[in-house]
Each structure stands twice: as structure tokens, then as C-alpha cells.
Amino acid sequence: MNESKGLILEIQRLSTEDGPGIRTTVFMKGCPLACKWCHNPESIKPEPQIQWINSRCIGCKNCIIVCPERALTWDNGVIIDRTLCKGCGKCAESCPSTAMEILGRIWDVEKLTTEILKDKVYFEKSGGGVTISGGEGTFQSSFVAKLSENLSKNKIHVALDTCGFYSDQVLEKIFPFVDLFLYDIKEMDILKHIEFTGQSNELILKNLIDLSNKCMNNSNKKIWIRTPLIPSMTAREDNILKIAKFINENLSFDVVERWELCLFNNLCKDKYRRLGIKWELDDIDLISEKEADDFLSLAKSIITKDDFCYITGSKRLVEN
């Protein structure tokens, strides 16, 4: 991929959960981390993948016939041999009912800009804009830099949802055009971070401090911190306490506007199933309302600033 072409998983309009106002969220494909709880597992691999959506299939078997790699077979449904599939997308193209779906499409940056601008009026009325999410936006840094530049030329507010695992050069390219960074601190313990995500958190935390300092000199740029609360993983008192302290000690409250504790989300179970991946967290329950409240209180006990700590996402319905 380069400056003009990007691999995009999905474009989500009237997005109300990914930053201020009404937004269009662009989900990029490809991520340097592989978090165990990832709720968009289809966004991790930096190349197109296919999936079969049972409820859409009319059983015509076109896909099986057209597959040049013979990667598809039928046994009460389409079976994908992922060792053979090269993600060419011929099956999706031939599927009449979009049951075979290609995950990841190449978009031209100018076309994407035009597409996004269709909702400009809603961005303006709501103080919203565009959120580049993923996957990981910085993973296709040239494209994202160009897209952000295009958008900021059109006076569109740009938010970048990032895991923070990027090099200085990458940030240099993107930084001028981004107004808000949605930055993840997932886990303070280095070993646990490696265990949960596949990478260490050293670079991530260093990048965050640098970013905060950089934003200090640029009063319009802001940061929101996000922490996924994953049962038996990141959702531990010591982790939340350490993150809160880290924020307090290293970051500027002039720059960092909020900290969101994002509750574990299990709606992605079927995404794993469709990708043929056994998900380690398949049986894990959502966090209860009480636990969520306790974590929020804990966060607030360290960071006392008003309207700073938030909980987002779904809590467990029935208390047990």
C-alpha cells in the first residue's frame, strides 16, 4: 500500500461512539498487535481475507466453482481452507447474496475523501469529523497521512485511534493533520502486555509521553486515553491504579481530555468463528455493573478531574 491506495475494512457513517460529535469511522486493515480480546479480529491481518456469512447464503455454491485455489468446499455450509485461500476475492465477486465477503478493499485516497465529505454538514453541526480506526491507522501511515491531510484541508476534524505502536517517523507524517488522538493504554505490566498483545508496552508508553509533549506546543491537539477492561486480563485493580498514576505523573491535563474504560465486548464471538479462529475469551462473561462502577470509582479516586473518567460499552445484563 502507498500514499494513494489504502486497504480498508469498513467505512462507518453516523458513528457516535468514536470521538466527539457525529463521525465517519474508517476502519483500516492491519495491526502490529494481536490482542487476545480484539473485537475486530478481521482487522488484524494486513491483507484481504474472506469470510462466509451463513445467514446470507442461498446455497448456490458459485463460490466453490470459481475459487482458483480450490480452497472452498461444501459441508452443510462453506468450509474455507485458509492455508489455500489467497484472498483474491473471486468468490465474493461471484456470490449473488454477499454471503462470501471480502474483508479489506483497496480505496483510492481521493475517492475516499469524496465519500467522507458527503457527511460534512453533520460533522459541522455536531462538532464531529472523521475517526481513523482499525486495525491500526499508523500501520498504513502514508495513506493515512494523505487522507488526514485531505480532510484537514477541507476543515474536517480528524481523530486517530491508535495502539501507540509506531515509530517517530510515522508520527511525523501524520501528526500535523490529526486533531485528536484516541490512544490506548491497555496494560502497565510489560510481561503481561507482551502476553496479551504480542508486543511490549515500552514503545507505546514512551510514544504517549512524547505525543503529550508535542501536543503541549500545539494547543488545538488533544488526546483521549482508552483502556480495555478485560476480565481476568487487564481488568485488575493494580493495572487501573498504575495507568491512573501514569496519566497523572506523565501527561498534561491541558492535552489529555478524558480517559475511557472500555468494557469487554463479546459480540465478536461469531467474527472469530467465521475467521476459523478459536477465541480464548469465547466463554467470558461481560463485566457486571458493580465491577464497572468499582473500576470507575478507582480511576476517579486517583484522577479527580471532573468529566474525565468514563465507562463505555455494555455491562452484564443479569447480575450473578
Place this chain on the structure above:
Amino acid sequence: MSSVGQKLKQPKNLSERIRFLRDYYFKGSQRNWNNEFTSWNCGKDWDAQYNEMHYYIVPETFALFQTMYQSFRLSSEKVEVPDDFFRKNIAQRRAYFNKKVITDFLPCEILPGDLLFGSRFNLQTSFCLDKKEMKDRNKKILGKNGLRKKAIWFHDHGFGNAGPTGGHLIADYEKILKYGFKSVYEQAQSLYEKLSPKDKKSDMGKNLLAFMEAATIPKELALRYSEKCVKLYENEIDSKRKEELLKMSKIGEKVPWEPAENFWEAMQSLWLTHMLIMSDENYPGPGVSFGRIDQYLYPYWEKSLKDGMDREFGKEIIKCFFVHCNTAYDAMIRTGNNGITAGFGQLITLSGMGKDGVDLTNDLTYAFLEVIDDMSPILEPKPNVRLHRNSPEKLLDKIADMISESQGAPFLLNFDERSIAGMLREARLAKLENLINLNNVHDYAPVGCLENTMVGNDRSGTVDCNLNLAKALELVLANGKEFFEVIDPITKKREKIRQLGPKTGDPTKFKNFDQFFKAYEIQTKYIIRKIFELYDKGESIRSKYHPTPYLSCLVKGCIEKGKDITQGGAEINFVTLEAVTFATTVDSLLAIKYLVYDKKICEMRKLIEALKNNWEGYETLQAIAKYKAPKYGKDDDEADEMALKVMKLWTDETWKYKTTSTNRQFRPGMLSWNYWVSDGYILPATPDGRKKGQFLSNAICPVNGADTNGPTANTNSVGKALGGKNKENADYLDYINLLPNGASHTITFNPSILKDNQHKEKFKAFLRGYIENGGTALQINMLDPEMLKDAQKNPQDYRHLLVRVTGYNAYFTSIGKELQDEVISRISHQKI
């Protein structure tokens, strides 16, 4: 138009009085008192009451026509008429007869605690025709080539429906409040007196006499209620209630004959004036609307508050008014509130702009909104709130709160800029700039559901013609014929396939899409001519035999011209052609272009075979048509261009027609009441992948489930289909609106859009975006558990349903059953 999802909302803040009146109303047929139709004859054996032409637009009642006609005849009571009765013209006879029934026969009742009088108004009164007139009318309607047959044929063949129905206008209530019926009487009288002796004997002179007679009905009725109040006063022991009854009796001596001088008088004057329109037309509540009620009542509200009226008491009067509006539904209370009675729409319009875009929201706007909030769920009156660029934050806050609490909007939103563009367009095209222009266009208001009209001088027949645009596609695909023999649903008689429309050529021989579209143009012109011809016949019968002199007193132009409103007396006279199946048609054209011409996936012959087989055996092709061909409603510029092309075609053609008997100009609109559901069982399979029996598209909405890019994309598409925005040839500011009547648009939101204050701000911003990019009217629904359960069963229809959590997205239908159940449970508990 119903708003779903109001189940959770409960009424609140009701006084003992209002709680009693509201609960009593909802007892329905268990009540001792009701406002059921009563029927009256003039003593002639040929007499009848039930005018079926009102109901040609309600196909589910076709089978009942004869029963209704007979049962009202047989149950009617006799009213003596004078010897010279039939020497007068029909308008005079009707005025006399209705007055006699209303002032001599109808009981006057006041429910305990009610602050307004005026209870019995659902009437079926004598046609007042002599033997010869009746014979002619019956021949024209019931004869071998009569209108009834034609109307039923038109519907059974899937063209749609048409007929001259009542209501759907806003009378000049403001004039009655300000000057009283006295002024109406005097106006008609002075015009009459100026006529030459010869003209006095003409229809014009006789009509003026009819208007004078009709103008006295409310006076005499109010006096009867006034006497009733005195009687109740004498027997009342509660001193507070005694005082109220005394005041009401004084009010009855004054209004509506004299001008109203305070809020209570104004509300009383308004209600009595309004309800008698329904009596006059013998039709309860069909879109007889109030217009900008918070504007013309405001001077009285303000004055009464200044004079010491408690604001809560003012709201109490409004609440009584609400209960009265609902009693229209009593008409056929014993046979159930379906069919005819589900379609009432006594609209009230709130807020909106004044001249130069100034906002006119006032304290009475909020008082009405509070009443709606307190009273809902309730059926009538139906509120429309007008929004525009300068609508205040406070109003939007109130709206967002009410929608959030009701789980769906208890009102329709109307959008001023786009609506006004349409009104100015009709002024230009019909050369009515003297009557509709920048100085007064802001006073427009919707009637019925969302149909925009001017106020007090406008009858635009907003539901009279409903045309299935998709019928033209079938005609193209069968070279001017229909696919199948039509079998009469009752007699099971088969009707042979005939050449109906022009021969536009064998569709399998068309070389490109342009040729196909040319044929489509010709068939569209044919179906429009067809609906015009049907309507025109009914209009000429109505104009000859069914005058409404009381209503004519209340619509500017009728007295001035000495012409009844049914004869085209109103200053502004349109007939609205409402197009049904718009998106189904657009998507079908897109599918034909995609399948046959662009991608060459199948030949035309195969597509026609597939349609004739209702897609059975052609499932792959159907899936491609449904899921792969471009669709209107996704903000896809190419698809939306097709939508605009179709829109321009049928609207341009509509403007070419005027009724022959009354010279009413046709204008376009898009309301599709429930036809998009019921006609889905009549129209054959369509090229967009729809099978026979599945819903058609509703008004200007995209096909169900096709708006996979969400509400903003859906909104943008709708705005583009209406003509979009353009500085050069705009109708108003930079807005174009090809549909002066307006277009019904519904969007279903996930309740999460209103889950907290930050999200409410986002929702408000969406509405401000809608003002810029969207259509004329919006119904907001909230996703409810029922819809999601249906989505579990029929995932193919709900591909657009999205589940959103921070940083995450998934389509509802692509998550497993167990998680779907959880989402449903969340929506039920408002925890999403």
C-alpha cells in the same frame, strides 16, 4: 402514519379531571356516551347518506360499500323538510338539512369536568337530492360503467386508487377567532345583496344563501350548549364546577358567532368551528387540520396569562381539546377502529419560522409540547413540529427528551426550508405568486400526515390520488399488457389479459437501457393519464352533487366567488398526485440496467421469466438483483441520479393535468399511507428482487433494508431525490423541492443515539443536518425488540441493522442467535 414504539410511555401530570376524561375515552365501546354516527333522511324513498367516493382511496372498505350504503339508509331517522325544499339548490338543501339535524335533533351532552362543549358531530345526513338527481348520481356511480367499478378495477389491477375524499385542509380558523362567524354571515349577505335579481336566482346567489344559513349553525348550536351548561349548573353541588359551568354558558352565548377575547373562548370557538366541518362533510377527521395553532392562539394565551389565568389551567383546556379531537374515532365504534378510522389526522403544527427565517417558537409552543408529553400515548390531534435553521436549542432539547422518553417521536418533524421551496415552486408553476410568496409562504402548514398546504384558502386534495409508479414497469415488460389475468378477489371471475397501455415494443429487443427507459417514460405517462381520468370523473360528480356549504364558509375564495369548495371555490385549488412505490421503481430500473445492460448477467427474456415465476427457480438472479445491483438510499450518486430522473419524469407529467369540472391543477407529492403494504399483494414481482406479497417501498423512503449506509446516507439520498441543493435554479435559498406536497420519510434509530446528554447533542446535530440535506418531513422511530425479533426470523430484510459499541461494529444479522437475544434484551431494558 403511526409512530411505533410508544408502548413504554405512560401519561403523566394528569389532573383528576383529565385522567377521568382520558380513561373514559379509552373505555371505547364500554362507554355509555359516545359519538357514533347517527343517520338522517329527508323522507324520500330514494334518499341515501353514505358517500362511498370518500372511500375510494381506502381499498379495504370496497367490499363494504353496499352494506354501509344500506345500513345507514335503513337506520336513518326522518327529518321533515319544507315543501319548497327541492326548489332550492343542493347547497341550500344541505345547509338547511344539516342545520336542522344539528340544532334540533342531536343531543347536547357535556362530560363531567369537561371545559369545552361540542360532543356529537359524527353524522350521515341525507344527500338532499331529488329523484332525478339521485338517479343520475347513482347511474354515474353504480351503473354498468359507473365509477365504483372503475375505482375497484383500478385498484385490483395494481394501478393504485383515486377518489374525491373529504378534509385534508386547514380552514380559516383565525378569521373566526378574530371576527366571529358573524363576519362570515355578513360577508355573504353583503355580496348577495349586491347581486342583480337575476344573479340572486343563479347558483351563485343560491350558494351565498346556503353559506349564510350554514354560518348560523355554530351560533345556534353554541346557544344550545350554553343552555345545557345552565341546566348542569343548577344541578351541580361543587362550587368550583358551578363556576366553570357558568363561565362555559357565557362563552356559549358569545363564540363562535362573536370574536373570542381570551384563551378559553378561543379554544371553544376553535373546537366547535372545527368539529362542524366533520359534520358537514359527513366524514370524521380525515386530515381536517388546525394549522399553526401555537401562532394564531398565542395572542389569546398571552392575554389570558396577563389577566391572571393559571398556566396550568390553560393547559387543562388544551387537554380537554385533545380528548375532544379523539372522539372523531367514535364514528364506527361498534365495528372497531380499523380501516377507515385508522387514517385520521387532525394535525396541529407547532413552531417554525416566520418571515425572513425568524423563529416563532413561543410559550404556547412549549405548553402544547408539555400537553403532548403528559397525554401521550393518545391518537389525536397529531402534532407536527416545524424545524428550520434558526430553531432554538431549547426546542431541540425538548424534542430530544420527548423522543427519548417515548422511545420514538410522538410527533412528526417538518422541515421548513425544503418545504417552503416546494410551496414556492408550486406558486411559480401554477402562477399563484400573488397567493404564495416570500411574504406569506412561512405560514404554510401540513395536513393529514405531512402534506404541505397554505392555510385558510387552500384545498389541495392531498390524499385523493395514489399511484403505483411500479405499474409502469410491468407494462413495459409486457409491451403495454399485464403479466397475468386478474382474478376478482370476490367473484373469482377471471379477466383476460388485454392491451392496456401503449405498445412500447418487445422489451427483449431493446438494445440498451436508454431504449428501455424511453418505453418506461411512455408507460409512466399512460398511468398518470389513467389516474387523472379516474379522478376527474369522481370530481365532476362531487362538484355536481355533494356541496359542503359550511366548510365553504371557512375557506377563502368560496364566498368571494359564490362557489362551493367542492366546485373549486377555494383560492388555491390543487389535486395532489401521491406517488407510491418510488424506491421499488428506482431500484428496479437500477437492477434492469445492472443485470441486463451493464453487467449482462442475464438476458431480458430470462428476467421476465423470473418475474413471471415470482423469482421461484431464479433465486440466484434474485439475490443478485437484491444484493448486488445498486440501490437508492445509500448516498450512491449514480443510484440517486436515477432516483432524480424518475422523480423528474413523473412530476413533470403530473403538472400537465387539471380537472375538467373544477379546473384544479395537479401537483406531485409522496405520502404512502398503508398502500405500500397492501398493494404489495397485488403488484407482481419486481426487478429489484422483491417477490409478490412483499412490501413495496414507502413514500420517499429507500426500500426496507436497502439503506445499509445508515441514517445520514439515507437522508442525503432523500434530499437528492427531491432535487438537492443548487444556488442557480433553487426554489428557495439554495433548496430545490420537486414535491410541493412534501414527502414522507421514516428513519429508525438505535436507541443508543439518545442514551445520555452527549448523545442527545449528537442527535440534535443530526436534525440540524437533516434541515440542510434532507426532505420535508421525518418520522423518527426507535429500534424496538419486536423489530429485532423479526430480524432474527427474516435476516434478509434487515441487513442494515447495525450493532455499535465503542470502536466496534457488526451487523445484527451476522451475530449468533444467543448474542442477538442479548441485544434484544438490552433494547428492551434500554441498556444499549
